[in-house]
Amino acid sequence: MNKEDLLNGYFENSLSNEEKKVFEDLLKNDAEFKEEFELRKDLKSALQQNKRKELKEKLKEYEARKPKERSLVFNWRYVAAAVLVLGFGTYFLVNDFQNTEDLYSAYYETYPNTVLPVVRADSTEESPETLAFQAYENEDHERAIDLFSSIYEKSHAEYALFYKAMSILDKGEATQEAIRILQNTEWSDDYKDKSLWYLALAYLKLDNKPKAKLVLEKLKNESNYRNQQVSELLGKL
Known part of the structure; x- marks a missing residue:
């Protein structure tokens, strides 16, 4: 060649x-x-x-x-x-560049903060939850990961574990750790579909098309979450 x-x-x-x-x-x-x-x-x-x-x-x-x-x-x-x-x-031109890195970049987007409202910079509110989401929205990934980890250890709040995984993915490293969290957690209906979508993307980031496809097929069969994007991405795999 x-x-x-x-x-x-x-x-x-x-x-x-x-x-x-x-x-x-x-x-x-x-x-x-x-x-x-x-x-x-x-x-x-x-x-x-x-x-x-x-x-x-x-x-x-x-x-x-x-x-x-x-x-x-x-x-x-x-x-x-x-x-x-x-x-x-x-x-x-996504179809001209079909490697998994390109597909990941094309479909990945930071999951929004849907738990706490944006807090003003001059706010005196400094609860762990507020600080965690401030760090998340400011893309201070290490701090967000640490804070969400601490919150989960103390309260086992599901959102904290989910946003910890999102922070890891946003950071762009330790993708295997994000996969472990997304795959091994018994998510409630609030996070089940979302976790499957981001799990599939995490597998793409690691160039694991077969597992990404399996997760996407599961999501397609069980939910309408991001249905169009799921179908498009399956078509490219």
Whole structure:
């Protein structure tokens, strides 16, 4: 498999284990290949997020290089796709990039605070619950995790365990810990469907399509929660 095929295979999530090793070796040892990969990744991100100005700048930067400095493996269908986005606005190219990282990014969104109202900065209210949700809304993930953990240890309040898992996912690390919480807890009806949705996304983040699909199928069969998104995501898996 040549470099062009390896790059295409990565973004289409179709590389075999052996090809992934070759790909990773090239990223470490081939500067041109790595530059090409980074450019495509940036373009993909700009396309998905409809960042037109950023996309234009990246394309101009690439075009400004002397011909001999441009990568020989670049596939201009990505530039053509970019032009489509620039010309027609909101076209979203998730189907061109089917790896689990892309799917996770496309479907994941922070779960809102539905337990306590937003507290004003000058409020004298400093209950553990208020402090926890302030940290959650301020994206102070470590503090939120610690506070929700403490609340759950003292009261076994279900919301505290759920928002602890959400804080872990938002932080972007320790996804396996979030999975453990979401999977092993006997959730009430208030959180059962939501926990299944985020469990499926957590499996996607860990590149575990089979388990993500099983969870999504369970959610689809048992609930109408995010029904359209569940069906769309199942179709991509």
